[in-house]
Structure formats: C-alpha cells, structure tokens
Amino acid sequence: MRQKKIIVAGHISLDITPAFENASGKRFFDILKPGKLVNVGAAQISKGGAVSNTGLALHKLGTDVTLMGKTGKDLFGEVLRKQISETGCRMDMILSDTDETSYTIVIAPKGSDRAFLHDPGCNNTFTYDEMDLAAIREADYFHFGYPPLMKKFYESDGEMLERMYKEIKQNGLATSLDLAAVDPDSNAGRCDWEKVLKRVLPYVDFFVPSIEELGYMLDKERYDRWQKEAGGEEIISVLSLEKDIIPIAEKALSFGCRAVMVKCGAAGMYLRTSGEKDMRKVDPDLKGWGDQKIFQKSYLPERVLSGTGAGDTSIAAFLKSVMEGESPKRSLEYATATGACCVTTYDTISGLLGFKELREKIDKGWEQQDLLTS
Template structure:
C-alpha cells in the first residue's frame, strides 16, 4: 500500500488552548475557583479533531491525504480552512451555511488532565452522503474519527456510521475507526454503544480507541469499577494488562473487531488481532506541555507505517514515538518527528516509561 492515498473523515474543530504560566501544579478546584482571576501566559489557536489532528499528522509524515469534514460559514470556519490550506488540505471540506463551526476550549493546567468545553457545531449535521464516493475510488485507506461527537453517527443505533464504513469497504479500502470520550449525561452517553459497535465493526479493519472510551462503550460496569479504583485520578494508571485490558479486548473482538489498537495513556499501546498481541510502552518525552492530539497523531504514525508496509513492531514503535513527540508541544503537530528522526532517536537509546 506504499504511496497510496488515505482518506481521513469525521470530526473537525478549532482548538482554543489558554496557556497557563509555568509553575508548580495546583489542584484544579483551587486553580479554577469561582470568582478567581487566573493570570495566563497566552493562547494557542489550532485546528483540532480527528480530521485535522490525524489527517495533518499523516501529511507531515509524508502520506497522500484527503480530508473530509464540515465547518460552518463563519469566522471559525474560515480560520480552519486557512490553516488547512497551509497544508494543501482544504479541498475536501464542506462549508455549511446553516451550521456553526465546532470549537473546543482546552483547559490544560500543568499536572492535570485536559478538560474540554466543546461545541459540536457542523459535526452534528455530518451524514453518510457527505462522504464523496468518487474520492473513495483509488484510495487505499479510509479512517474515521470521533463519532461520539457527531449526532448522526450515533443516532438510530449508528445506522449512518455503519453505512459510511459499508461504502468504504465496498470500494475496496482498508478501514480504521477512532473514538472520543463520551459524557454519560448527553444523548451520546445514553446511546447503546455496544449495539453500535456490533453494527459497525464488521466493516472496520482496525479499531483504534482509547482504553477508557472503549470500556465505557463495551462494558459500562467494568468502566464504573475502574473509576472507583482510580479515586478521581488517571484511570490508566490503575489498569492491569491481564485483569483489565486483555479481557476488555476479548469482548471487543467478539463484537466483530478484526484488529484492535488500544491507546492506554501514559503506559503505552496494546495491539491484538486475536492471535498476535503486543504491548508497546510509551517513550519518555523531553517535556510535557499538553496531551492534545497525542492519541490522534500516534494513530497517524501507525496508519502511515501500515501504508508503508512496515512490520507490526515498527508500526508500534513509530506510534509510541509520535505520541511522546506530540506532548512536547501545546498543539498536536508542532512536536512531530519524521520516521527517520524517530529511527535515530530510538536507535540512540530513547528511554521508555
């Protein structure tokens, strides 16, 4: 599949990230107390969502990419299109005169996991017919990201999402699907995700969710137990490969997944196809400025390596190395390294966590 085009479709937004000044981490309830004025060090504006993060990372890594997403006919939409044009990647975008552009305000204080204030905007109007079927012809891979943040993708038990993947498979493409965190109190949180996965995964070659997203969707009681064990902290820090991650993976393979790459946060990445399995530990970043886009860009590296025909071990090395590179910058793209740079850094003894 080397040199073939990959289509990246789904959710896109504008990420607005206030930059906190350097200093010792503070508890979030003290840092953002009601009535308190918090002195900031600036703000970063970047494209976000799977279409921008994964799609543009693939472009940076040298892939031929077609982006398919939807923005509103407004200032935020024009700003997103301007950023995409810098990468020669705006051609496949839809501009909707009837929708606002999606945005996320990313609250990422030092030492604290990110909090997102999110407006889905035009993503909620995205449907199967927004995929340009003519552009599927001749492509090698179809990747879709963040259906939990796109209303029509989880409505009616995922009928539109299943139709998108059915068409991609009918066109002969390899396919992959990424997810996003789900708020239990929303319509997306009340959707029957086990049914949606059973309906969609038959058309998905490689399913690439985070471990928390996956457990919420596939095994809610297990997810609730994880939350209690974490006691308000990072869930991925309390998980065990044998008793937590492997059993969850078996459940998801039974729902129809062919290959499963689970993003497990700081510990690393878990891959299985039911026969082969690998756990790839994370590389140690030089600094951690923001986790924004780390999962998306690690998936971009994995997919690009697969397109290049790399062995599984190499694909996982590149994915882990790209995730570690990403967190060294505030945005999803500035910290990325080429595969050659990753090879050199790994060969020189890049420490793992």
Template sequence: MFNIAVAGHVCADLTPKLPLGIGMTPGHLYDVGPLTINPGGCIVNVGRVLHALDASPRLAGMVGDDDLGRAVVRDIAGTGLDTSEIRVSDGSGTSYSIVIEPAGMNRSFWHHTGANGEFDGTGVDLAGIDLLHVGYPSLVPGLLTDDGAPLVALMQRARREGVTTSLDLAVVDQTSPIGQLDWHGILARTLPEVDVFSPSLDDLTSALETGPVSTKEGLLALADEMIEAGAGIVMLSAGEDGLLVRVASAERLAAGGRVLESLSDAWAGSTSWAPARDIAQVVTTNGAGDSASAGLLYGIASGLGPEQAAGTATLVASQWIQGLPIAAGGAGRN
C-alpha cells in the same frame, strides 16, 4: 504509499494559557496568558501527523458558514493538507473546543458540537482512496442517527470498494444524549466493518461503561472482545502505560482491503506491547491519541511489522506531546 482519507470530527481549538492551580471561584478574576486558536479535532490531528510523515491524507468534515469555520479551513489548508472535502453547513456554526490545560497537567474540554451534527459520511469521496480513517463518532452525531446506521453505511461502502477502514473513538459523556445511546449495539454493528480500531482505553471504557481496566490481562481481554466483535487490528492506548496492538486471524486481515491484505501473514494473530516513551517536557496532551493512531496507520500503510508499527505509534505520540518535529525518518527508528 497508499492514498489515505481522514473523515469525521473537526473543530476550532481555543486554548488559553493557564497557570497551574487556576481557580474557578465565582466572582473572582484570574490572570491568564494569551489565547491560541488552532484547527483541531481528529481529522486535523491525524492529518497533520500523516502529512509530516509524507503520507498526506485528504480530509473530510464539516464546518459552519462563519468566520471561525473560514479560519479553520484556511489554517488547515495553510499546512498543505487537502481540504477539498471539508464542506460548509448553512444551518450550524463551526464546532469548537475550549481546551482547559493548566501548565504541566492533562487537558479537559468544553466542547460545542456545531456543524459536526450534520456530517453523516454520505459525501465522503472514496475515489482513489486505499485507507479511510474515521474519527470521534461520539462528537459527530450525524454518524450516529438510527443507532449508528450512517457510520455503518460509510464503512460498508468503503469496504465494498476495497478500502481498508479505520475507526477511533473519543470519550463518551454518559450524561449527554450521545451517552444514552446503545454503544454496545453500535460497536457490535460497526466493528465487523472496521479493519483497524484504535481507541484509547478511556474512550472505549467510557462508551461501554466497563469501569476501569488497570492490568495487562484486563487490557488484553478488552482487545480480544473487540477482535471477537469483528475488528481486524485493535490498538488500545493507555497513556503512561503504553499501548497494546492485538491482531485477528490471517483470514480476517485478508478481507481488510488493499492495505491489509498483503500484511495478513506477517501480522495475523500477533500481540505487541509498546511501552510509553520517556517525556522530557509536556507541551500538550491534546491530540496525543490521534498522533498514536496516525503513527499506527503510517506503519501499516508502510508495510511495517506489528511491533515496529506499535513502536512508531508511541514514538510519534511522544514527539507530539513534547512539541518536537515529526518526520518519517525519525518515526522509522524504534
């Protein structure tokens, strides 16, 4: 198995147990359930899935010098993940998300950026790493200064060292300062350095302000646009509508670092559609996209074909959503 690093967004997830139909009327008191506090964010979610699939990565991110940050690092380390590259900021508090997830419904977030604003990727140690996954630059403003120059620099540095690069997005709030950035320009500069690109449809359309995409033809056209911009493999996840994996030419994959170069003939030019799995019960949708990205990366690093890797992504995501154990043997059966 190749050695993997996951860098970028990390936070504490504060999740109150909310009944269906909870209100927000000023002056009212609403009875809610207990609060859970867990480490969250892209590097934690992807890291947990890869660890469960016996491909445990090294994590790189930044927390604050506060009780919340110490709890986040302690709890991540308690899962067996390598936290040696999670650095501590002296000037910012730890990032946190309040997860608003009423029973049986999709989640929304109240988010504080915190120390993620200082993470610029320059301290990411790539020694011995074969695959680098970077998550949620829209929530890691330190990667987006100078029109995304730190993000591009990190990806370029990785590719110079023969590392296969991977990028995932988060939904971009167009009313925020991050939403006012030139995302078309940022992606145009970044995607030629990205070998695997795995945003959700909502993530990508919110960044590009393209409006809703509701057909397979529209999804395919959007994936092709990302391929034309320079990405090697594009996975677009569309929730209940499953996901699409679209792949560039053999020549592009051969330039995709140590992980992709051996897959170029089997993957080149392919298109894979993977339907969403049946869900018996929804425990959480928080982190579902990250789990799909981790499933795809596991499939790629394991040398699976494109259809099997896409199926692994949907299977792992369904296990995550239902709160089921994720195991390498289960993920290999599609």
C-alpha cells in the same frame, strides 16, 4: 511499494487552548476551583478534531492524505480552513450556510490530563451522503474519527455509521475507526454503544479507541470501578494490563474487527490482531500481523506542555506504518514515539518528527515509562 492514499474524515473543530504557565505539579481540581481566578498565558488557536489532528499528522509524516469534514461559513470556519490550506494538505470540505463551525476550549494544565468545553456545531448535521464518494473510492485506506461527537452517526443505534463502513469496505478500502470521550449526560452518552459497535466493527479493519472510551462503552461497571479507584486522577494509575486492558480489547475484537489498538494514555498502547489470513485480506503487504498481542510502553517525552492530539497523532503514525508494511512492533513503536513528541508543544503538529529521526532515538535507547500496575 507504491504510495497508498488515505481519506481522513469525520469530526473537525477549532481548538482554543489557553496556556497554563504556573500549574505544573498541581492537581487538576486544585487549579480549577469554583470562584477562583486562574491567570493564563496567550491562547493557542489551532485546528482540532480527528480530521485535523490525524489527517495533518499524516500529511506532515509524508502520507498522501485528503481531509473530509464540515465547517460553517463563519469566522471560526474561515480561520480553520485557512490554517489547513497553509499546510498544503489537500482538503475536501463541506460548507454549511446554516450551521456554525465546531469549536473546543481545551483546558490542559501542565502535567495533568485535559478537560474540554465543546460545541459540536455542524458536525451534528454532517452525513455520509454529503461526502465525496468518488474521491473515497480512489483511495486505499479510510479513517473516520469521533462519531460520539457527530449526531447523525450515533443516532438510530449507529445506522448511518454502519452503512458508511459497509459501503466503503465493499469498495475494497482498508478501514479504521477512532472514538471520542462521551458526555454521560448527553444524547450520545445515553446511546447503546455496545450495540453500535457490534453492528459497525465487522466492517472496520483497525479499531483504535482509548482505554477510557472502550471501558465506558463496553464495560461500564469496570469503567466506574476505574474512576472510583483513581479518585479523580488519571485512570492509567490504577489499570492492569492483564486484568483490564487485555480483556476489554478481546471483547472488542470479538465484535468482528480485524485489529484493535487501544491507546492507554501515558502508559503506552496495546495491539491485538486477528489471524494472519484475515490481516492479509486487509492489505497483502501486512506480513506477520496475524495473532499479535503486543503492549508497547510509552517513551519519556522531553517535556510535557499539552496532551492535546497525542492520541490522534499516534494513530497517524500507526496508520502510516501500516500503509507502508511495517511490522506490528515497529508500528507501535512509531505510534507511541509520535505521541511523546506531540505533547512537547501546545499545538498538535509542530513537535512531530519523521520516522528516520524517531528510529534513531529509539535505537539509541529512548527511555520508556512503566506506568501500569501488575
């Protein structure tokens, strides 16, 4: 099988992550209280966003990938492009003379979920028409991440997002889409995301959101119930596979995508696919992918330093598996195992292992976590 090419496009930023060295075992809201001084360690300055996290994970795993994003000609942009260049990964960046590079301050205490202070920067002016369409047409797969953080792609009920996916799909590429958490008080938070997804998903083959994102966008009442029951803790603690995850995945699939892979944080991942005929149209190498309903429990990490990028790198492993014609079960195993490796370091990429090493750990009985309610 020849090596397939993938474009990873969309949101990119510079991540600034302070090290929380004495916070293990404490509740998030006990660590960050108004008026409290919190001593932290050195800050990790790293590449962030879907383009960096998913794209560079694909590169490290040996995939032929090109990164497409937009940065400013400022200090953050210089640092970001230099860091990507040093990896040897091919990039096709748009440089803005007027907009600042996006950055994110990642607040990630050990053993707790993350919070983000985010400036979208020139992601808000990035458009489909700025992208290298000739390079896209030469690829086999196209992945786009974080439209909720990119104004041009969510305004007008996702008109540009739909046009992009429709045209790329017409050029014969297999497509995938990742979302991002939404600030309810922002313009993106007031967007009708169910309407956006209904118009976009018919042109998406692999839809790979988190359960939180999917709940917020497709079932706000259910999402609010999760938040109330979790009481400020991670919502995974109150989720049921049968009552929560499966129904909302089915709803997303009904909008017309070929497969939904729902990232369920530390609990694992759920995959739901359409029929075999539809899956083989996506890629002839996808044998045995029809009508799949699989939940893969997560693997127990050796340690947890930061959850930043775990979902994005899991997507990378999943897409690599798909491109190489792996089975649905193995694809989910590699995805969850990659997420477990990602959280062992403060940055997104350095902890990742190749598929051969992951397979050895899995086959030797890597311990899995059982975190969902019945």
